[in-house]
Amino acid sequence: MSQPYLAPAELTAEFCGRLLDALDAPLALDHVCVDFQAVKSLDSSAVALLLEWHRRAQAAQRQLELMHLPSALSQLIKVYGVEEFLQIKA
Template sequence: MLVLPAELTHAQATACCGMLAQALRSDPGPQAVADASALRSFDSSALAVLLECRREALARGKTFAVVHLHPRLRALATLYGVAELLPEPASA
């Protein structure tokens, strides 16, 4: 499980991407799941981080999903036309 921090803005995006990429590389499972339940303060950089995680997961042959995506972030993803790239897990 890839756990997003409570705050994810432009200031934290690079460090967060690195942390999540390392977690993704160390997880041998077939699916990468990002848990956004802790995320409270964010900007569009949070979408960029999630999309980068998705890209990294797909490059490693994994599926990608997001659980507990904040409704405002889901609305932002819809506005930008990328909501379908951040699905909930099939078993959720």
Template sequence: MLVLPAELTHAQATACCRMLAQALRSEPGREAVADASALRDFDSSALAVLLECRREALALGKQFAVSHMHPRLRALATLYGVAELLPETAATPVAG
């Protein structure tokens, strides 16, 4: 699983892309899932990072999905017309 940081704005985008691409290349399996549950402070750069992860995953022959996408990020993806490129995984219910 690829884990997004709590803050992902233009200032962190390049470093985050590098980190996630490295993790993606070392992760076994045919599916790559980006966990966005920690993401709280972000701008449209977060979409660029996710789209780059998707591109990298597809180049490696992997499927790509996002888990726990913040509703505001989903709204941005819809606004920019890229929501269908960032499918969400089924959320796992949290106990308690």
């Protein structure tokens, strides 16, 4: 596994669109771990970003690991009911 991808401090609608392709190169090579420890601000577009990253990981037959999820993001994932799809354990 390569080094974790460090998610930026801002995961809001303003920034998430620019991050859609951020994992494409790493997913072509390996299992990818995304570390959310630096995230300071997020909104529901962060969930959409995670769904797209997960879809791309599945298409590449790779595993996407998420670590240090902020509680606000975990809550949004639960609100949208996508924990199972994102393979997040409660």
